[in-house]
Structures are given as C-alpha cells and as structure tokens.
Amino acid sequence: MLSRLSPRLLSSSPRLLSSSIRTLVNVTYPSPSVAVLELDRPPVNSLSLEMATSITSHIKQIESDPQIRSLILTSSNPKIFSAGLDITEMSRPSKTRLSTFWRSIQSLFLTLYSTRLSTISCITGHSPAGGCLLSMSCDYRVMSRNPKLGIGLNETRLGIAAPFWLKDLFVKTVGYREAELGLSRGKLYSPEEALKIGLVDEIVDGEVYDVAVERAEEYAEIPEKGIVATKRMCRGELVRDLEGKIEEDVGWFTDFILEEGTQKGIEGYLKSLSKK
Numbered sequence: 001m002l003s004r005l006s007p008r009l010l011s012s013s014p015r016l017l018s019s020s021i022r023t024l025v026n027v028t029y030p031s032p033s034v035a036v037l038e039l040d041r042p043p044v045n046s047l048s049l050e051m052a053t054s055i056t057s058h059i060k061q062i063e064s065d066p067q068i069r070s071l072i073l074t075s076s077n078p079k080i081f082s083a084g085l086d087i088t089e090m091s092r093p094s095k096t097r098l099s100t101f102w103r104s105i106q107s108l109f110l111t112l113y114s115t116r117l118s119t120i121s122c123i124t125g126h127s128p129a130g131g132c133l134l135s136m137s138c139d140y141r142v143m144s145r146n147p148k149l150g151i152g153l154n155e156t157r158l159g160i161a162a163p164f165w166l167k168d169l170f171v172k173t174v175g176y177r178e179a180e181l182g183l184s185r186g187k188l189y190s191p192e193e194a195l196k197i198g199l200v201d202e203i204v205d206g207e208v209y210d211v212a213v214e215r216a217e218e219y220a221e222i223p224e225k226g227i228v229a230t231k232r233m234c235r236g237e238l239v240r241d242l243e244g245k246i247e248e249d250v251g252w253f254t255d256f257i258l259e260e261g262t263q264k265g266i267e268g269y270l271k272s273l274s275k276k
C-alpha cells in the first residue's frame with residue numbers, strides 16, 4: 001500500500017501516514033525540487049533494522065521523482081539527530097536477525113552515499129557513531145552552533161571498532177591523521193571542532209533548517225549531469241570496495257558482535273545508558 005503512493009502524496013499527509021503505518025520518517029517538500037526526510041523514531045532516532053529499511057526505501061521513492069534534485073536529512077527531535085545504531089539490535093541477537101540488520105545498514109549507506117540527489121544533512125542535535133555515518137554520507141553538512149552537541153565516531157568507547165568502510169569514509173572526510181586520532185579516542189567533536197576539521201561544512205546560530213533549505217536549493221540549480229558524474233568520481237571507489245565485500249563484512253560484523261566479550265561490553269554500555 002505504502003509503496004504505491006507517490007512521494008508527493010506521502011508529503012501531503014505525513015502525520016496521517018505515521019499514525020496508520022509506522023514509517024519512522026516524515027517526508028515533506030519545502031519547494032518543487034527539494035525533499036526533506038525527517039527521522040522520527042523516538043526517543044533518539046536509533047537505527048534499528050526497521051528504521052534503516054524505512055529510510056532506504058524512502059530515499060529510493062524520493063529519488064524516483066525526476067523533479068526532485070536535493071534531499072535534506074534531518075530529525076524530528078531538536079536535540080538528537082540520531083544516536084546511531086540501535087544498540088539493542090546487537091545485544092544477544094539471533095545470528096539471522098543480526099546479519100539482516102547489518103545488511104540493512106550497508107544498504108542504507110550505499111543508497112544515501114551514491115544517490116543522484118544532492119544531500120544536505122541538517123544536524124540540530126547529537127550525532128554519534130551511526131548518526132555521524134548518516135551525516136558523512138551526505139554531500140553537505142550544516143550543524144547548529146550549540147557547543148553542547150557532539151558529532152563523531154565513538155565506537156571504541158563501546159569496545160567495538162568501526163567497519164572498514166566507515167573508517168574509510170571518515171578518512172576521506174577529515175584526513176588520515178585526524179581520523180586515526182578521532183577513531184582511537186572515540187572522540188565526539190563539538191560543532192566548532194567539527195567545522196575546523198571539515199566534519200561539518202557550516203555551523204549556524206539561528207534556524208539550521210532554513211540554511212539547509214537554502215543550500216539544497218543552491219545545489220538544485222547545478223546541472224544534474226555534472227553533479228552525478230562528480231559524485232561517481234569522488235565516491236565510486238568506496239562504493240565498489242564495499243559492494244565487493246558485502247558478505248565478508250557481514251561475516252566480520254556478526255562474528256565480532258556475537259563474541260562473548262563484545263556482548264558483555266554491549267550489556268554494560270546499555271546499562272550505563274539507562275542509568276543516566
């Protein structure tokens with residue numbers, strides 16, 4: 001039923017759809033060439049299997065409308081962009097669910113990173129780990145200046161390591177040495193720090209959303225052929241690397257997560273989160 005609705009119909013009643021079919025995202029259209037995909041999975045927009053699958057399928061629906069040139073990715077929660085992977089997916093899971101979950105994350109990354117659309121991440125809140133992955137997969141990142149916010153890859157703090165393609169994406173974004181430092185320390189950068197190292201492109205004092213729409217409209221004026229060819233040139237290598245290693249990567253992930261030591265670490269981390 002949902003898949004038969006055009007993106008424009010989706011935009012006309014996102015709240016209605018959310019209440020009848022849990023889509024976990026809202027799609028709206030601030031102008032004829034720009035779509036906004038708002039993450040809407042309370043409390044923290046963590047990426048479960050269902051959430052990752054929903055984002056991917058909505059990006060594909062939006063992409064299929066030739067009038068749409070730019071996509072803004074943002075959050076319905078003004079304090080949290082996304083808390084990253086849903087850690088409960090990795091706590092004592094079945095191997096089948098865990099592999100399907102990881103495939104949904106790989107697929108979300110590949111879809112967002114290689115879309116023909118120009119993508120703007122509108123970061124109003126915290127963006128750790130998988131949240132940072134979503135933002136880094138976009139073409140342009142605008143973040144609120146709020147010094148209390150953090151963005152970065154904090155996986156080591158959970159006793160896990162980022163997969164090779166996330167590490168490569170980080171290296172491509174901030175450079176080798178900064179990536180090595182940030183990854184090993186599990187560092188979450190303030191907006192000012194993130195701007196300094198190129199993890200975000202702009203920080204905004206006022207309404208971040210308005211700036212994101214402005215940037216999306218600017219991108220929409222650039223000829224699509226040029227944008228698509230450039231994205232292919234800049235991003236093709238990493239896309240091909242992961243596509244060639246999908247099964248290997250699923251194997252690494254599931255083996256690593258199912259190890260007893262990793263499980264204990266994840267359990268402890270979950271407890272520390274819920275005790276706050």
Ligand SMILES: CCCCCCCC/C=C\C=C\CC(=O)SCCNC(=O)CCNC(=O)[C@H](O)C(C)(C)COP(=O)(O)OP(=O)(O)OC[C@H]1O[C@@H](n2cnc3c(N)ncnc32)[C@H](O)[C@@H]1OP(=O)(O)O
Pocket residue numbers: 043044046079080082083084085086087088126128129130131154155158160161162163164252253256257270273274275276
């Ligand atoms: C050699 C190759 C090996 C290959 C193996 C690869 C393995 C690695 C792969 C994985 C990569 C993982 C990347 C990730 O994304 S892991 C997730 C990392 N995320 C975090 O660490 C963020 C944790 N959350 C927070 O820091 C905060 O919640 C914050 C986002 C800052 C919001 O803070 P606040 O507003 O104070 O909200 P609460 O902390 O009270 O949280 C509210 C409830 O939400 C639950 N929660 C929070 N984050 C998550 C999450 N990521 N997943 C699931 N649940 C989450 C939290 O427990 C609270 O729940 P409750 O109300 O029931 O207590």
